[in-house]
Amino acid sequence: MKRSLLTAALPLALLAAACSDGPDEAAAPEPAETMMPVEPDGGIGDGAGPPGPVTAETIPAAFRGVWDYVEGSCDPASDLRVEIGPETMQFYESFGEVTRIEVAGPQDIVVSLAMEGEGETWEMVRRFTLSDDGRRLTPAAVGDDQFEPMPLKKCE
Template identity: 70%
Template sequence: MKRSLLPATVPLVMLLAACSGASDNAAAPEPAETMMPVEPDGGVGDGAGPPEGLGTPAIPAPFYGVWDYVDGSCAPESDLRIEIRPESIGFYESLGELTAIDIASPDDITVTLAMEGEGETWDMQRRFVLSDDGATLTPQPVGEESFEPMPLKKCE
């Protein structure tokens, strides 16, 4: 008779043992199941933004706006007029999408642009230097490109 009770009591004893001391371990999720919070911009939920260099490059705000040659009219048809936005620069009959930027100081940047205009595409680098008062912007050549820097005024 002892033999018939033994098989029935073993599962009962194992069930009780599993319920009694294992409750602390059962509440903790397995490491593979732990959720990691993610912020809206894709950063880890620790308050940090994306790692350096992985975000989209952007031109600093003091450079934004419409600029034209200091003696220009600021009219859309002015051939020296440019429009600077965070990720692009519009020139007369062409548009450059920002692909890289080197910020030497708050008033001195060099941009690399993927240009498109009049059915053609090309890459261009251009340096832009703001005056101390932020009212004048001077484009300057980079590398082998050569032109006389012509100061631009900010248009209203």
């Protein structure tokens, strides 16, 4: 009887020994934690890069309306007056149809326009920044465009 127990226990002991890594298992160093790489452009390492700009279908309501130079009269004949609609901008002697709107923040948008006026057509991009109280709008040039920003007031 002793012999049969010993014979049965021996294969189990050999099997257990074969599955273990032996005495060196405790001495093996833990693998270092691998950090997720960050890409130079701010991406998280998945190749996607940072999130792109937020776009809108129409110009946000806070930017719409009739605007004129801060010292202007808001009269339709004012040469710095602009009427901003959901998808268009009417200037003194030109008209722009919105082709793209990037929303940089609640008070900051970049508008791309297909312009026409005085028999010419051209593309124009402008940044519009709204004051905290929503009563001033400052257009600014984007890219290489030469444009002197002139603050506008909201006309009643």
